[in-house]
Amino acid sequence: MRPSGANDADVIVRALEEYKQKHGREKFGYEHVWAIVKDLPSWQPQYPANQTSTGSVAGTASGSEEVFPRPIGRKAAKRKSKERYSNDDHVESEYGPFENLDEMLEKYRQIRKESDGKKLESDERKMEMKEYKILMKDTSNMTEQQLANHLEYCNDIRRRRQNAKRS
Structure with a gap:
């Protein structure tokens, strides 16, 4: 509760004193x-300063003071998102999202072909x-046997490369 005549600075000073008393030094x-988040909607009062949570306004007969809207919560946002996509209003044709399937x-085939070509080039x-x-x-x-095998394999490689250049 805010004491009568106290402004925001007084409330903060009092809160800091209480914190220091509770937690020692x-x-x-x-x-x-706090300087950054104090103006965000989730930290604003849900009711005007002289209105209680039951809706009665202390000290005013008309109750015409502005009520601050509470920000939407995580669960409500999820529910709202699901409702948006569950409605059939967004389906424009009889095929719905599969209209452009071809x-x-x-x-997809073109992208796959390009990626296969790149993989083949890499291999x-x-x-x-x-x-x-x-x-x-x-x-x-x-050894002589190893050298003979090596030369045979090298000649095979050279032949394949020559054939590849011709085609």
């Missing part, structure tokens, strides 16, 4: 945050790198 560390399917590039490493391998420490 510990100072309230969130005054800077277009969507064709777009080919990896294979070229592996073959290059084989071609450049140091053969000084190989």
